[in-house]
Amino acid sequence: MLQALGLNSLEELVDRTLPRSIRTERELKLPPAKSEFELLKELRAISLTNKVFKNYIGAGYYGSITPPVIQRNVLENPGWYTQYTPYQAEISQGRLECLLNFQTMVMDLTGLDIANASLLDEATAAAEAMYLAYQAKGSDAKNVFFVSELCHPQNIEVVVTRAQPLGIRVVVGNHERLSELQGCFGVLLQYPATDGQLINYKPAIEQAHAMDALAIVATDLLALTLIQSPGELGADVAVGSAQRFGVPLGYGGPHAAFFATRDAFKRQMPGRLIGVSRDAQGRPAYRLSLQTREQHIRREKATSNICTAQALLANMAALYAIYHGPEGLRGIATYVHKLARVLAKGLQDLGITVVHNDYFDTIRIETKNASDIIRSAEAQGINLRQLSTTALSISVDETTTPQDVEQLWSLFSAGAKVRTRPEELALSLPATVAAAFERKSSYLQAPVFRQYHSETEMLRYIRLLESRDLSLTTSMIPLGSCTMKLNATAEMFPVSWPEFSLLHPFAPREQTKGYEVLFRQLSDWLAEITGFDAVSLQPNAGSQGEYAGLLAIHAYHAANGHTERDICLIPTSAHGTNPASAALAGLQVVAVACDADGNVQVDDLRKKAGEHKDRLACLMVTYPSTHGVFEESIKEACKIVHENGGQVYMDGANLNAQVGLCRPAELGADVCHINLHKTFCIPHGGGGPGMGPICVGSHLAPYLPGHQVVSPDPKAKGGAVSAAPWGSASILTISWMYIGMMGAAGLKRATQVAILNANYIAHRLKDYFPVLYKGKNGMVAHECILDFRGFKSVSVEDVAKRLMDYSFHAPTMSFPVPGTLMVEPTESESKEELDRFCEAMISIHAEIKAVESGKVDKANNVLKNAPHTADVLISEKWDRPYPREQAAYPAPWLRRQKFWPSVGRIDNVFGDRNLVCSCVGMDAYMSAPEAAGKA
Secondary structure (H helix, E strand, C coil): CCCCCCCCCCCHHHHHHHHHCCCCCCCCCCCCCCCCHHHHHHHHHHHHEEEECCEECCCCCCCCCCCCHHHHHHHHHHHHHCCCCCCHHHHHHHHHHHHHHHHHHHHHCCCEEEEEEEEEEEHHHHHHHHHHHHHHHHCCCCCCEEECCCHHHHHHHHHHHHHHHCEEEEEECCCCHHHCCCCCEEEEEEECCCCCCCCHHHHHHHHHHHHHCCCEEEEEHHHCCCCCCHHCCCEEEEEECCCCCCCHHHHHHHCCCEECCCCCCCCCCCCCCEEEEEEECCCEEEEEHHHHHHHHHHHHHHHCCCCCCHHHHHHHHHHHHHHHHHHHHHHHHHHHHHHHHHHHHHHHHHCCCECCCCCCCCCEEECCHHHHHHHHHHCCCCCCCEEEEEEEEECCCCCCCCHHHHHHHHHHHHHCCCCCCCCHHHHCCCCCCCCCCCCCCCCCCCHHHHHHHHHHEEEEHHHHHHHCECCCCCCCCCECCCCCCCCCCHHHHHHHHHHCCCCCCCCCCHHHHHHHHHHHCCCHHHHHHHHHHCCCCCCCCHHHHHHHHHHHHHHHHCCCCCCCCCEEEEEEECCCHHHHHHHHCEEEEEEEEEEECCEEEEEHHHHHHHHEEEEEEEEECCCCCCCCCCCHHHHHHHHHHHHHCCCEEECCCCHHHCCEEEEHHCCCEEEEEEEECCCCCCCCCCCCCCCCEEEHHHHHHHHHHCCCCCHHHHCCCCCCCCCCCCCHHHHHHHHHHHHHHHHHHHHHEEEEEEEHHHHHHHHHCCCCCEECCCCCCCCCCCEEEEEEECCCCHHHHHHHHHHHHCCCCCCCEECCCEEEECCCCCCCCHHHHHHHHHHHHHHHHHHHHHHHHCCCCCCCCCCCCEEEHHHHHHHCCCCCCCCCHHHHCCCHHHCCCCCCCCCCCCCCCHHHHCCCCCCCCHHHHHHHHHHHHHH
């Protein structure tokens, strides 16, 4: 590959690609690389210093049983966790179907009209709901948002953090006194309440509506199988976590949050929405709906900065519901509720005060010695939740047993014994909640929730869905700015270890020493790689990292008496989450122009910084640029911003091209977020999970995110941005393993090879497709942009769909430049795989030229008809002016291994005009596709 580029070494490649001025002078100081075997042994020893207690803490996190068929075949299966976001829907039908099932499940259980395909966590979802209400009602409601004091504390904290930069005043109080407010635009209620109480919220919701406010209910999916749905109570939005549907605790994540609302607010809803359309043959097909809502298109006018979701975990939750079905879920909920009643009755027989009569799985106890009981419980390997000096709560779940209940009784018995056994006591207690709360409406009636209740059937369904998705198990996924690199098996093992997967995020710190070691080491490594002084591992997505970094800058300026600094400069080439994050952080976006080579125009930057020097907060810049170039002026740009009083935020989306070669802090940045699901090998999971920690200079360290639930500190300067203190903690083990196995030399070589691979592809394809942007020496960074705008009869979408016939996922399409493909091969791919991709592109070029020259029909050709499904190819009817063989096997290697798209090209416009976002409503598509538009 070097020879093809006329180079002799990787060092020479780097010298020609990276400006000497940005190269770091030091080698990374990291521990020596270790083998998979050695490092797994070391991490195993670390994990064993965690203490796995029996948790009854609750507060939105519960023990759950992951069905082994789902754990082995989804959570631990690279066919599911190495997929990318389903932007190319024709080769994403499996996970799209599963996510549609997730949406259907959420809509059914919440009783609302429409649901998205997951958010990051419950607290973030609550904050997103607040912003939806703010946009719908805020301008006429004095910018007041009411939050019930009975909400989970992490929900309150994240909502308060999100509200502050927007000028929203959060009032936390008693929902029964809502009428005392002079007005508000939204109300957040917890159902069941954080201490377990079941409350009839209908009067509060009616009061909210009387004030012209939206009613938001944070709720529990398992409870909703027994209790009235938020929709039946009159709620406008319902949010929560799907964690207890078979997803491990993982010390806080990753977990899929849900968000459901009324149809009137569907275009303001954050996150992704899966819908149904039809393909070229008129058959039903799944796709991302309302594409024009994608937040990066709206930029600073976006309704959310959420970019990734929690697709893998949403799929697990959906499959859990499918496996158990409505009767099975109701049976689990009934078991949990009955166990809570048995626990409460036994405690009452011991003379213990159980405060509430109505609850689902959590009981509140009043006692004179709550702290003593908590300590006594911990001595027996049990975690309870202390609510106050005189109150505690106990939450049971599907993992709780009658024997556990007896052990809990013994904590309070002072030597006395409950007269009956739990099983006997259960016979005398009601099997369901009180009639005032009991759910009468049906749910999960779609066929998919009634078909797959044996392991045999479930396994086959999971494998069927997997077969419809192209993942890294099939071929490279060369998506620019997305870094779809190998997720090594050794990196994935620890995620499922019980010492990491079974810990509650609010467990006492003395039980989580192993995690603390992992956090400390990973933070030190990330600080060394980036050159910064402090790290927060809390943001659980790149978008949240952006947001947290901007909040730190905002707080820093305020602490120095510069509250007027609210201007954020952003190059026009930036990813859309940048301006969206800036707007959510209360900043005003000012665009900075880019030149013809894709570089930031320094003169325009200098002009804008000077014009706004009294209000300049920061510059947001991606490096290397979104155009795939190492800009030589990056240090000058940082200097200009600093001279005008601003800070520099560096988007770490392209850090894969920096590691070991240059460091963001040395370039002049003050803060940088890191997409661990890109550079540091956490898999994308079909659209999530991700992690987006931030690294900052010492002057910004005091303003990193805090978390009052686990580290109460009234002097803390940074609020929580995620529900759990360390975000999706369990998947941090992946990045720890990756860095530990690579070491300094391995990380540097990976960066060099990533740059080599991109330049090799650019070199091989330059005579066929213009490479849009190059550096000073004609080199690209870790990705290259191929320009298709010169073709008149063939679109870049035609090329993307035709690549499916070659068993490839298309590169990033039409971003950052319309009519282009942005290719990022990463360091993981071999020369043989790169050559296959290049040969496919060269073959497609010949097909394009045939169309352009008039040799083949401009409307009826292999490009316009792509992708070609198996049933189209074997149909007796073949009215196309090219042979079936050219359609099916355009390259020789495809006869050995070929991925077959399960549907033809999807009609997105039809899907947007005929919005169907659940299993219910599919009948019209299945029975008469041509009539669906009339339905």
